[in-house]
Structure formats: structure tokens, C-alpha cells
Amino acid sequence: MVTVLHDISQEVIVEGPSIVIAENELAEFKNQKIVNAQGTARFNWDDFKDKKYLGSTSWGKHLILQFSHLNLRIHFLMFGSYRIDNPRENRIPKMQLSFKNHEVYFYSCAIKEITKAEIKDYDQTINVMSDEWDRLKAAATLASKPDVMVCDILMDQEIFAGVGNIIKNEILYKLKIHPETKLQSLSKPQVKKLSIEAREYSLQFFNWKNMNVLKKNWKIFRKKKCPDCGKAVTKKSTGKLKRISHYCGHCQKK
DNA sequence: TCCAATGTTTCGCC
């Protein structure tokens, strides 16, 4: 009997927690043989035939697939998605992996071959989804960047790998910090909270997504009104990165 | 119909 797996890709997929979910879903196929591989990404798909899928790891927004003959790094960028046994209509996948009883499809993502050394070089202490996450190291890095705005620092993948724009906005709202606040203006407890929430909120995001209740738990991202004071939410391009911040100008102070 | 946006890389210019 063919098992129909929970198709998690219906919702937001690109931030770190979703990558871990993808990693978990793909664990199902660990050590299985690739019956066939194809796609629009430029690889020699014939080489995949009869090779083994050895398993996955992840780092931030990177999903790493290991095969017996090579390793692939998948980045879903803004609009990437994947499906298991349920292909999107009228879409040609960047990569399709056929196992004995299942098909896995990857859409609109960047796929790159990486070496074993590169996999080993991923620094998991800066990955908010990793058990090796080092919040003290993050806090120390924050202390060394007084002129950087919090909206930019949270998106920095060299400090908070896996945090994306949704998580950024939700954390800043939760901590009642204005996105354009410079780090030097934050109190020590605020810096500490920021480094704690980067992981804690990401884990919460992971759990909500796993339970299919993610979007309804967003409090500020794409919201019209502040849940606390009822005032209109501000939507503004912020920081050097010029990414949109959603925030309450009344509740979140610089 | 148009446009912004969950992200990153690459290229050209100063």
C-alpha cells in the first residue's frame, strides 16, 4: 500500500523551521535506491539511477541531500516548494526523485552540488534550529555591531541562520522593539532576549507549522491592526537590507 | 492586470 504523506508544502516553506520539516519528511526515504531522477536543473540525471539517497541535513535555509555519488544543496529562495507523491499541476520540477514507491518533487529552488567538506564546514552554532545553537555567541556578535539596526541583524544568516522576514517581524513585535532600533540603543536584557527569542520563536514556528496552525498565529506579519492596541500596523521598507517590516509604531519603540 | 514579496546571487558602476 502506498502511504500518503502529510503534504506540508501547502504553507510557507522558505524559513529555517520549514527546512527542518522538509528534512524530517525526507527521512522516510533514507537509504533507499533512486529508481529515476530528472528535472530542469542542469545535472546529469542518469548518474543518479541506482544510487542511494543517504539522508538529509539542514543549515538555516539550506536543505542538504546526500547521495552515494554526490551531495546537493537546495535553497527554496522566495517561492520554492516541494511535494511528496502529489505533483503540482502544470509545473515542471527542478528535480524529481523517484523511489520504489514514492516520488519527491522540488519546484523553483536553487540546487547546487556541494562537497562533503562544505557540509562539514556548516557552522551549526549559528543555526537557530540546531541543538548546537550558541546564543551567547550570537549575543556577543550583537554587542560588536552597535550601528546595525535590529531588522538587519535578525536577517543576517551569518548570525541567525534560518531566520527570515516573517520570524524577524514576529520576534520584534513579541519583544516590543521597533525594527529600526540600532543595537547600541538596546538594553542588555533586550539583547539577551533577542538572542533567546531567535531560537525560541523559531522552534515555536516549527511546532505551529507542524500542527498546520502557523498563519493564524502570526500577530503582526501581514496584519492590519496591532493585536494589543488596535492601531494600524505600519508596513515599511527598513534597514540596509530594505526588507519590509510590519510593526506597531505605538507599541514598538526605538 | 499589475505588483509586491517568505531570498539570494551576480553583475556593473563608482
Next chain:
DNA sequence: GGGCGAAACATTGG
């Protein structure tokens, strides 16, 4: 070389 902006990629909802 650094910093910056634009472009490219590609999908979807408002």
C-alpha cells in the same frame, strides 16, 4: 576591493 543598486530567478495573492 567595498558598497550599492539593479537584475535575475519564479510564484502567488491581493
